[in-house]
Amino acid sequence: MDFDYFTQLFLGGLTRGSIYALIALGYTMVYGIIQLINFAHGEIYMIGAFTGLIVSSVLTMMGMPALGVVVMAAMAAVIYSSAYGYTMEKIAYKPLRNAPRLSALISAIGMSLFLQNYVLLAQTSDFLPFPSLIPDFEFWEPYAHMITSPELVILITTFVVMVLLTVLIKFTKIGKAMRATSQDQVMAALLGINVDRIISFTFVVGSATAAIGGILIASHIGQINFYMGFIAGIKAFVAAVLGGIGSIPGAVLGSFVLGWTESFFTGYISSDYEDVFAFIILVVILIFRPAGILGKSETQKV
Amino acid sequence: MKKMGKLFAVLSTLLFTSVALTGSCFAAETIKLGVPGAHSGDLASYGLPTVKAAELVVKKINANGGVLGKQVELLVEDDVCKPEVAGNSATKLVSDGADVILGHICSGATKAGLGFYKDAKIVAMSPSATTPDLTLSGEYPNFFRTIAHDAVQAKLQVKFATEVLHVKKIAVLHDKGDYGKGQAELARKYFTEAGIEVVLFEGVTPGAVDYSAIVTKVRRFKPDLVVWGGYHPEASKIVSLMRKKRMKTAFIGGDGVKDDTFIKVAGKYAEGVYATGPMDISKNPLAIQAKKEHQDAYGSDPGAFFDAAYSAALALLNAVDKAGSTDYDAIIKVLHTEYVDTPLGKISFDENGDATGIGFSVYRVENGAFVEQK
């Protein structure tokens, strides 16, 4: 097969992977700290995109210059998504912290349904055009047939976000507290860490990443509706598990593996079965590495 | 046995309370128009415009004294586009005494509901179910639709592609859905019969975050035309991405694409896209009026299948009016014989139940609007 085609599929998979990664990061962080599959995470991403759209169209109508609109819309999306993530945790998960784990999962499912229908009722069921906030860069024109400017921005953003998160978790005090909390909540509390606050913080950070993802992806695809979070959320969850849930580099790696799998499979075989193949890869990897690619398989002590 | 006892006791309390919750029949003298369709979930954006159309028509008719001197009442039921829920919606409508049905939206749901309506002798008319055999099989004499079935569109696409665009090879993409894949299958069949090579036939996953792989693949096969089977959201994603990746391959879709939302969403990338759809009605005074009513009432442009739904509601209520009663045979007779003015034009229904008088044309997006191609 010719090399050009391969490169294009590779880059396509990379973009797709970074999109998954932006959502998967939130999934994996929340899971890492309270072992909850946050089913409503996709909805937070959707709310980020909606807030971005609403704010940007209001500001555009008021006649704000394009650059200002982009910045304001992104900020609003991040702030609101974080606020939603924070509130969601307080309402639907915090009271369930000592309950059976599946109860929290059901609560998350309920929350996901609630948020979807909330946006459906308060806004619309229609697909809304999302302005392409990212312009086509002049200097990039020669390469645009390979990878478009928005895709390039997505790639760079994912990279930056991942680096920032790694720094946050590895080198800051609050990151240390997060790691401690995820290892042992009781012990962390005994050592003077405010566990509640750390969990809230995790939700806020996870939601903020999702919001960035929401804005970028929406302006890449050009449309949004209330249901957009569901499938993206599931895929991101798969990616997070693939990479080893709870691990940040794992989530990113898992997302890339998933993105490439889908891209190459579509390119060389058929897109009819791209998801089938993605799931088969997942099963195969988990059979050989039951804790995901980068997950630590815990040895159980008795 | 003890455990069974517990169980049944809980069961019975549950049953009683649940039953007590429902009930309360309406005995008022109204004509009941059932509107089942997808009103929540991922396909809600195709179902809700029909509800709005029905609301507008009913409001207008009721303001003018109703039908046969009675007010028209809407019974709106959500079927989420799932056959099993559609069955429940259908029986609910039958139980609630619906006189005529406007729906369902999806072909699968329609198939599931029609059996119940047929049994209860109720006429159903869909604005959007396009699977050919719903009418052509002859199994459902109670079924009508105000939209042409897929085979009509596929043939028109072939004709246009060969005579105007002179294509040699095509790629067929679809969204794997009931509607989209059905369209794509027919397109493949008729294009192959016309001696055109189908180099690629693939489905994409609706709702996926990115379609660059399939677009890259299309580029590799170098087709002259991409034929799309499915709704507009995926179509606009694919077209935009093709154009963003500097591909100029022509693109043609069906009536799922011929929707103003498509142009709004795809923006400048929509330019030059072809779509087949009902004949141009933008000059029809009724259509203009319907659109205006929608804008006044809801502050937005009407959504998918709005005109077809508006027309179907008019046709159904007109039939009840002309028949002089809600009698099944009388309504069917009127639908087959009488013409009615609707936003789609003057329509009646042929012996299969397909609307006559709604022709199909090919459109091309030019300067942000669908322009009919002669």
Added chain:
Amino acid sequence: MTVNNEIKKSFLASVWFMFLTFPIMVIKVNTVSNTVEWRWMNMVGVGVGAFFLSMLWRYLLVKKEMGGKKEKTDKPGLVQRVLGERKFAVPALVVLGIFTLVFPHLFSMYQTNIMISALIYVMLGLGLNIVVGLAGLLDLGYVAFFAVGAYSYALLNLHYGLTFWIALPLGGLLAGCFGLILGYPVLRLRGDYLAIVTLGFGEIIRLVLENWNEFSYGPSGIANIPKPPLFGLDLSLNQKTIYLFYILVALVIFTIFVINRLQDSRIGRAWIALKDDEIACQAMGIDKAKTKLRAFALGATWAGMGGVIFAAKTTFINPASFTIWESVIILCTVVLGGMGSIVGVISGALLLILLPEYLRDFGEFRMITFGTVLVLMMVFRPGGIVENVRKTYTFKR
């Protein structure tokens, strides 16, 4: 002092929610005239609502915590105690039996129809309860077996004309085999890794059904699946529905009987042990792999039979009925009802399937109410409607 404090807290909540819902509830961009619609009334509503609801919320949470402390005794809940008494149970059983028998004659076909749906989910819930509630394996792809059952009836009937009564056990058997096929590779996985693999399996089955037109007729589905015949009699639609209802009632009773026996059997106790502690369980000489596989296969069998009935009920099936949402709903019935408890799972299934139907009067607010109910139920009753009471054995001297 405390009153002031409460008011202050509620006021803060109210302000917070007004802020939170501001862009989505208040602003609506009118796409026709390109103007912004400011819906300030919504904000007032949210503010007032949040003020009172937050008070109620905190009150209920406090009450729940107090209740939680009191109920630390090992006594079963009120429901169980009342129902455990023979003098209550027997009349209740009789009443319920009569009620079930006359149910389809008392109410309209719609009621019978949704009761059939609910009973199908009772079967599914009980089946999944084996896997999740008893054996503790989180399965998010349960709908796959349901689909296998439904399609095996539809296809066997279409190609070979097999009737319902032959397809019922066959569908169960086939689904059971699929359960084994899935179960085998995932034996090593634990917890949420298992969940995601089963989820993947469910999606694989659906996608294959969707894409493989030659086999499954793709997304356009299979129509005209016959309802179960009754000695070749020509029944009307209504009679057929009633007949199906009775069949299902019988099957549900059979299911309850089997699961009840299973629970107390050697296998059942092995499952429960496995759920509690895998290592200890192995140390006691229980074959982990075999036990898990049994759970998967048995759970799948029930889903398969449910699928056959489902196909007979709707008479039309397509892959749209077997999405991941279905798995999620079935899981919800199990957890919401009370994991491991048969009564609980039944009430959960009835509640979750009947609720959206009865909420139809709420129209567009149907699904949002449903979501809210899920969250509230879990927050205030995390153990489910009927919490499972573990069998206790007392040592007699």
